[in-house]
Amino acid sequence: MAFDISATDIGRDLADPIREERIERVRAKIDQLGIKYIYYQYVTITGRVLGKAVPARHWERNARKGIQTWLGGITNVAADMHGNLYGFSANAGESLAMPDPETFVQLPWDKRMARVFCTLYHGLEDAHSPGMYFTADARGNLKRFEREFRDAHDGLHLRLGLEPEMAWLRKTEDGGIFPYEGITKTYAYHIGQFEGARDVWTQVMEYAEAMGLDMVQSDVEDAPGQIELNYSFDDALKTCDRLTTYRQIANEVARQHGLVACFMAKPFMGAPAMGCHHNCSLWRGDDYQVVRTVDGELPGMEEMFTYNRGGVNEFENKEDGWIPTELGRHALGGALKHIGALTALGASTVNSYRRFADVGLWAPIGANWGLQNRSCTIRISSPDRFEFRAVDSMVNPYLFCSALLKAIDEGIREKIDPGAPEDRNVVEVMQSGEDVKLIPMTLKEALDALAEDDIIREAMPGRLYELYDLMKRDEWQRFLKEVTNWDVERYLDCLP
Known part of the structure; x- marks a missing residue:
């Protein structure tokens, strides 16, 4: 049976028409502001900021397919006092960092640069939770808990x-x-x-x-x-x-x-x-x-x-x-x-x-x-x-x-x-x-x-x-x- 992305968290979020409109508005901002590079960033369990920089010409593809990043990034790519990586092996899989377009903004100290916050999902190849929210992502959790509380x-x-x-x-x-x-x-x-x-x-x-x-x-x-x-x-x-x-x-x-x-x-x-x-x-x-x-x-x-x-x-x-x-x-x-x-x-x-x-x-x-x-x-x-x-x-x-x-x-x-x-x-x-x-x-x-x-x-x-x-x-x-x-x-x- 073919994998049905529409039944996943990432599929439902990508299908939101507001998201597509925002992706287009980000492209307009990239062109207006002369943005050359974008930081795709997420926040770890202890509040550090991790991510990757990508040329802005790839915006549409990354906004719809995400950025791959190792699952253990959420624990700072760090090891415990015995030298063991926190919670994940070096062979653990990838998560998908999907940019939240509404958080796109230029960096004032280098106006060639912009940043966007990302929500983390399990990769589509994940054996247990393909395309579902990566619940170790505290920022992504707060987005959902705010809605649930309302x-x-x-x-x-x-x-x-x-x-x-x-x-x-x-x-x-x-x-x-x-x-x-x-x-x-x-x-x-x-x-x-x-x-x-x-x-x-x-x-x-x-x-x-x-x-x-x-x-x-x-x-x-x-x-x-x-x-x-x-x-x-x-x-x-x-x-x-x-x-x-x-x-x-x-x-x-x-x-x-x-x-x-x-x-x-x-x-x-x-x-x-x-x-x-x-x-x-x-x-x-x-x-x-x-x-x-x-x-x-x-x-x-x-x-x-x-x-x-x-x-x-x-x-x-x-x-x-x-x-x-x-x-x-x-x-x-x-x-x-x-x-x-x-x-x-x-x-x-x-x-x-x-x-x-x-x-x-x-x-x-x-x-x-x-x-x-x-x-x-x-x-x-x-x-x-x-x-x-x-x-x-x-x-x-x-x-x-x-x-x-x-x-x-x-x-x-x-x-x-x-x-x-x-x-x-x-x-x-x-x-x-x-x-x-x-x-x-x-x-x-x-x-x-x-x-x-x-x-x-x-x-x-x-x-x-x-x-x-x-x-x-x-x-x-x-x-x-x-x-x-x-x-x-x-x-x-x-x-x-």
């Missing part, structure tokens, strides 16, 4: 605003234990310090706006080199794509200036960490509007410059101040119930938990919610949204948002009550010895919480949970087997 809740959807803190570092002349220093000093909001980094952050802002990020406000913060540049909120997938774009822009600007664009959660103890707070609201109704961040011809697809600005915020209680609506409370209840497993995805590295251990420096530790209470992991930061704070700048946002949607979905379906908001400072309560529930304080604790959470693991279908757990348990074991500078300084000559 369908299950009469058009309700998550809109998201992120706070992508990061550190801009340069090498020190004398080296040392940590041979990097910030390009700014630890004076939060200090315009003089911000001015000293102006050449860097203005270049990031200009590149970002050329790629469709609606930049809204920025400042220098109180860790060495720490700068936060914010862009406007939008539907979850588009906001996550913009975070990935922002990271790539920062990396390019750092390369041009001989700096390091550091997204590591905690490069300096005794100073605040690099958080990536997720500000969440729940809406019904849509009104997609083009936000013109550049003059003249848009340097990419119109969808890259479009933001959802209409509808009703179902989280905000306009009659009762800062206490959310009933639906909003249920959403909080779902997130609170699954807070440990969510932390395993939001704080995804060994280093992430240095942020929580260094108490009193803005990071949350309480497994609770509160009104303007930064010691709580879930904070009502404004009457119209809640902020999930146990997320740092190493997060894979697609994976975390998929899990958050699953938690909120259960909260709404089961009408989970989050209880009363916490008004105490959780750090002070903990230090006093009083009883208070904390989020996981090590990566291992968080992974154990994830292992016990069936709902959050629904956001990690197929082999995704297995692969994430494999990579992160290996990271924990590597950490335990490492002799650090702390060990040497503490124990080298402590006896007799």
Whole structure:
């Protein structure tokens, strides 16, 4: 029997007439902008960007047939501490990276170049799932989970605003234990310090706006080199794509200036960490509007410059101040119930938990919610949204948002009550010895919480949970087997 591609996920997606219209619009953009090469990129389980570059003259063929890439790319083409490739053998098959035409945009630092995000599928020759979604692709999963959430809740959807803190570092002349220093000093909001980094952050802002990020406000913060540049909120997938774009822009600007664009959660103890707070609201109704961040011809697809600005915020209680609506409370209840497993995805590295251990420096530790209470992991930061704070700048946002949607979905379906908001400072309560529930304080604790959470693991279908757990348990074991500078300084000559 001949293989019927129309019965596969890839066949159904290719048959979408909107896709064909977008493919044609991309060709027009290629010709208008003089694009010579296109990066076909996808995002790995840990949030890295992989892919291939192809001459733009092959656009139509690649848009309809995809780009072949090894299945194990999704685990960073990396090996565990024993030298074994994570989850895939060297002889594993190929996946198909199918470009999402609506994400096509020119690279402002080299206008011959463009990029497009891809969704991953099993190859058509795959023995078990030919042409079906490759469910280890967290970005592809979020696309589907967004649609499912809307369908299950009469058009309700998550809109998201992120706070992508990061550190801009340069090498020190004398080296040392940590041979990097910030390009700014630890004076939060200090315009003089911000001015000293102006050449860097203005270049990031200009590149970002050329790629469709609606930049809204920025400042220098109180860790060495720490700068936060914010862009406007939008539907979850588009906001996550913009975070990935922002990271790539920062990396390019750092390369041009001989700096390091550091997204590591905690490069300096005794100073605040690099958080990536997720500000969440729940809406019904849509009104997609083009936000013109550049003059003249848009340097990419119109969808890259479009933001959802209409509808009703179902989280905000306009009659009762800062206490959310009933639906909003249920959403909080779902997130609170699954807070440990969510932390395993939001704080995804060994280093992430240095942020929580260094108490009193803005990071949350309480497994609770509160009104303007930064010691709580879930904070009502404004009457119209809640902020999930146990997320740092190493997060894979697609994976975390998929899990958050699953938690909120259960909260709404089961009408989970989050209880009363916490008004105490959780750090002070903990230090006093009083009883208070904390989020996981090590990566291992968080992974154990994830292992016990069936709902959050629904956001990690197929082999995704297995692969994430494999990579992160290996990271924990590597950490335990490492002799650090702390060990040497503490124990080298402590006896007799």
